[in-house]
Amino acid sequence: MVKACAEHQLAMVPQGGNTGLVGGGVPRMGRREVVVSLSRMNRVLDVDGANSTITVEAGCTLAAVQAAAHDVDRLFPLSLASEGxxxxxxxxxxxxxxxxxLRYGNMRELTLGIEAVLPxxxxxxxxxxxxxxxxGYDLKQLFIGSxxxxxxxxxxVLKLLPMPRSRAVAWVALASPVAAIALLGLMRARAAERLSAFExxxxxxxxxxxxxxxxxxxxxxERAPWYALIELGDSDPAGGVKVLLEDILGSHLRSV
Ligand SMILES: Cc1cc2nc3c(=O)[nH]c(=O)nc-3n(C[C@H](O)[C@H](O)[C@H](O)COP(=O)(O)OP(=O)(O)OC[C@H]3O[C@@H](n4cnc5c(N)ncnc54)[C@H](O)[C@@H]3O)c2cc1C
Structure with a gap:
């Protein structure tokens, strides 16, 4: 299909779930552009528990990849509200x-390999x-974010990670974004890799x-001008994240 479009000098717009917020998957009005939907390329090709990887076609929904990882007791940690x-x-x-x-990185960090059709x-x-x-060159990184x-x-080919077995969540009222950054610094220093979210x-x-x-x-x-939703997680069920979170928040309260 791409060969045929190239021959006829037709522009192509790859489209996934069309949930992107900047219109990149939407063809422009009045232009001859072919929308290429990946929706039917939605197979999970391989789940390698030993290597902790999953190989999927590009049209797999994020939720389907998370579910396939879950089936082998692993986590695919990318999570966003449009994941279905x-x-x-x-x-x-x-x-x-x-x-x-914060904990697992962007898709750049979560990807080991890519297959792509060139123009x-x-x-x-x-x-x-x-x-x-x-x-040699890490060419996959050119496609990521392109x-x-x-x-x-x-x-x-995507990385899988150990499942978190214990979790603690806090909802914190804050005076300003500066106060949020100070609390984030403290969380990072004390909880390190156990800090999984700070929104x-x-x-x-x-x-x-x-x-x-x-x-x-x-x-x-009471109302506050800003809030933070904080999550700590640990792959050890007895990881003590609840006690740790309370302890960090307690010491922060005493310091402000
Ligand atoms: C409710 C909601 C919450 C969100 N939360 C977050 C968030 O927390 N973090 C975050 O980073 N983003 C977030 N997003 C935006 C997010 O990036 C997209 O939802 C998602 O990553 C885009 O995937 P998609 O399949 O819908 O892509 P589309 O919208 O279909 O396409 C996005 C871009 O990718 C290109 N593209 C699509 N498929 C391919 C392909 N197979 N090959 C090459 N190019 C392709 C398109 O041409 C377009 O440029 C959110 C969006 C919504 C609606």
């Missing part, structure tokens, strides 16, 4: 981050699961959620 619809190809093309990016129709096969791969401009990603939310955005989402209410009696 967005696809791995789109996640790669956007270098998506999600709510656990002239040739297939570039970089589907490798080797972790210490120091051979928004579909360099080729169409058709498959990827800062302004009062106006939070009020909209409370107003419009049924069943959502503010857990705090």
């Amino acid at each position: 619809t967005c696809q791995i190809g789109g996640n790669l093309a956007c270098n998506a981050g999600g709510v656990q990016v 002239d129709g040739r297939v570039w096969n970089g589907l490798r699961g080797l972790r210490k791969d120091n051979t 928004e579909g401009t360099l080729g169409i990603i058709t498959a990827a 800062v939310i302004g009062e106006a955005a939070f009020d909209l959620v409370v107003q419009h989402m049924p069943g959502v209410f503010s857990p705090l009696a």
Whole structure:
């Protein structure tokens, strides 16, 4: 298909779940552009428990990849609100981050290999699961974050991680973004790799959620200009993350 489009000088717009927020998967009005949907390339090709990797076609939804990882007691840690619809190809093309990016990184950090169709129709096969791969240029990184401009990603080898067995979550009222950064610094210093999420939310955005989402209410009696949703996680069920989180927040309260 790509060969035919190249022959006829037709522009192509790869499209995954079409949940991207900058319109990169949408053709422009009045232009001759072919939308290439990856939705039917949605097979999980391989799950390698020993190497902790999963190989999937680019049209797999993120939720399907998370579920396939879960089936072998592993975590695919990219998580975002559009995960039921967005696809791995789109996640790669956007270098998506999600709510656990602090701990696990963006798609750049979560990807070991990629297969892509180049603009002239040739297939570039970089589907490798080797972790210490120091051979030559790391060409997959060109496709990650390219928004579909360099080729169409058709498959990827992704890293799987151990499942968190214990979790603790806190909702914290804050005076300002500066206070949020100070608390993030303390969390990082004390909880290190156990800090899995730190999402800062302004009062106006939070009020909209409370107003419009049924069943959502503010857990705090008083209002604050800013809030942080913090999560610690540990692969050890007796990891003590709840005690640690309370201890860090307690020492922070005493210091302000
Ligand atoms: C409710 C919501 C919450 C979100 N939260 C986050 C978040 O927390 N963090 C975050 O980083 N992003 C977030 N996003 C944006 C997020 O990046 C996208 O949802 C997702 O990564 C895009 O995937 P998609 O399959 O929908 O891609 P699309 O929207 O279909 O496409 C996005 C771009 O990728 C290209 N593309 C798609 N598939 C391929 C392919 N196979 N090969 C080459 N190029 C391709 C398209 O041409 C386009 O440029 C959110 C979006 C929504 C709607």
